[in-house]
Amino acid sequence: MAPKRVDKDARRQEILDAAVRVFSRKGFAASRIDDVAAEAGIGKGSVYLYYDSRESLLEAALAQYAAGADALLRQAVEGDAPPLERLITLVHSTIALLSTQRDLARTLLDLWATDHMRPAYRAYREAVTTVLTQARPDLGLAHTTVLIGAIEGVLLQWLIDPDVPLADMAGPIVDVCVEGLRERA
Amino acid sequence: MAPKRVDKDARRQEILDAAVRVFSRKGFAASRIDDVAAEAGIGKGSVYLYYDSRESLLEAALAQYAAGADALLRQAVEGDAPPLERLITLVHSTIALLSTQRDLARTLLDLWATDHMRPAYRAYREAVTTVLTQARPDLGLAHTTVLIGAIEGVLLQWLIDPDVPLADMAGPIVDVCVEGLRERA
Amino acid sequence: MAPKRVDKDARRQEILDAAVRVFSRKGFAASRIDDVAAEAGIGKGSVYLYYDSRESLLEAALAQYAAGADALLRQAVEGDAPPLERLITLVHSTIALLSTQRDLARTLLDLWATDHMRPAYRAYREAVTTVLTQARPDLGLAHTTVLIGAIEGVLLQWLIDPDVPLADMAGPIVDVCVEGLRERA
């Protein structure tokens, strides 16, 4: 029974990975169930043995990302290190998380303007705001917005142009948007 | 001789505006020609008197934005003012341009990850890079990327949450990403 | 009043001629009212001042041909000359009629397999049969069919390939299908 379960879960994940690759290449709107099945190397009908609908594949992709992101956010908000350090860590780890999952990141971007992303996005904004406020109670929402913007905007550039060295950008972002702030203090 | 209701150019623009509003609400992929026609208050077939296809509505929206953006970029690159001032002006005017056209901006975002946006996006990046290099030859690509990222990232937040005061964000962006740089020099 | 009437009739005929040219070029099925109006150099709506519908343009074209053909058939059936001579005249004049109206002939062919052509076609077959029977009571339906076939088949070839010298084909047809018969008698 147990091995059976492992197989099913593994197959479920294979299909999800295939779906995310397809979504990344063509965008969710242009991605067909046929494409996902072909990418996963299975029959089209089999996709429906693991996911209820095309839409549910999308939800599973978002949920998978949210799970990873959630851990980072919790660490940042609840950690023991000084707030500024936790903030820097969050920037680094967020970028690290995304830079290893380019297909997923592209899929997220494809949905950024839809209601699907609303919750994940809100959580992220709130966590950064919380930590930045802990670190610098004197700074306002505007600075949070700029910092978050810098992270997302750099991500955006990398998604369009893979030559943008995303993994190396955490440093400059911190230099400009966070360390710069520290210096002035 | 006299046009039945409005002249053709005006009607063309009405339809495009309606389309952009629909694209903004539902995303391009989920927008139907019926929706656009209903939004414009005309029959479905009439849309095709002014645009060849659904796709061409999209292209017209992009072209309209590109025309506005192009003027800003040219001013920034070719203007007489000192480079740093031109850069600041570009940030302010880009945000001013977009903040008055929220629906169009959302449509652009909906397409950000597609090939459609590639050219406009590249032009923008190159212009900012050019001016920033004029202003601060010592700074590298990484700083350009952060600055562009901050602008786009702030835009992104405003698109998802209209309460983000986009029109007021040019100042903080400049403070953090540009003025900060000046001080250090 | 009279000149007004003449104008209307002339315009009606202009439109019909334009329609036949368009039908000839594109086939009736692919011909649009817009095409006809453009060919006639008038507005699309004006076509409807002279013809009730697209279909009625087609009927008018057929009626016009039928009127010309009818005269030929009557001459052949009712004329005073010897039957064989009347038959030869019919072959010559039918081909003469069609060879000066290639556009109309193409339009007819486009409709050959439709119910529209049934009556005109039946009248033609009956007339030829009548005259051939008068000329050669000993010959059967099969010979009529071959003769009619030869005429139509030659026409067909000319419609597809304008280089076929239709106007010169009446002679050979008569030689083979009619004179050949006479010789044997």
Add this chain to the structure above:
Amino acid sequence: MAPKRVDKDARRQEILDAAVRVFSRKGFAASRIDDVAAEAGIGKGSVYLYYDSRESLLEAALAQYAAGADALLRQAVEGDAPPLERLITLVHSTIALLSTQRDLARTLLDLWATDHMRPAYRAYREAVTTVLTQARPDLGLAHTTVLIGAIEGVLLQWLIDPDVPLADMAGPIVDVCVEGLRERA
């Protein structure tokens, strides 16, 4: 592994046969995909599993005819029998081919004046010309045209009026257009 109902090739042929029947009844221009699907007893979308478009159904019908006709033409041109005999055989077998496929023949006629038929038609004319020239080098293009015309014209009559005994017409055509020629030699 086992096909659900019939194997794909058989289903493809069923659909084509249904399409040809519909084309025959209504003409290609007036034939709807729904009609074809209904005639084949399947759903509308299923037609598209086997043919890319409405147009491709037409092309398949033409290709199917062309394949059969091609065999006849090759036999006539390359056979060992005396030329005149091969010509007579060609007339007989062409009519035999068409008389067993009335629906297909009507479809062909529906397209006679279109570019689709140009190649098949040209091949046919060339083959007849070749063989007739072998048989009677003294006869010119005009006689070929009359012979081809007689065949096609008889076919035409049968298509409009099924009572015309097409299968019995090869004899009279040969008598008039071919044997008649022999006698004179």
Add this chain to the structure above:
DNA sequence: TATGAATGAGATTTCATTCAT
């Protein structure tokens, strides 16, 4: 469990016809 043929709702697009000017 796995498959892919079959389906039909729904989308895009065309165009004959109408009618306000």
Add this chain to the structure above:
DNA sequence: AATGAATGAAATCTCATTCAT
């Protein structure tokens, strides 16, 4: 009388989902 913008019914084609095997 003449126009051509506007319309919407009807056609083609797509594809998520189902289900017989």
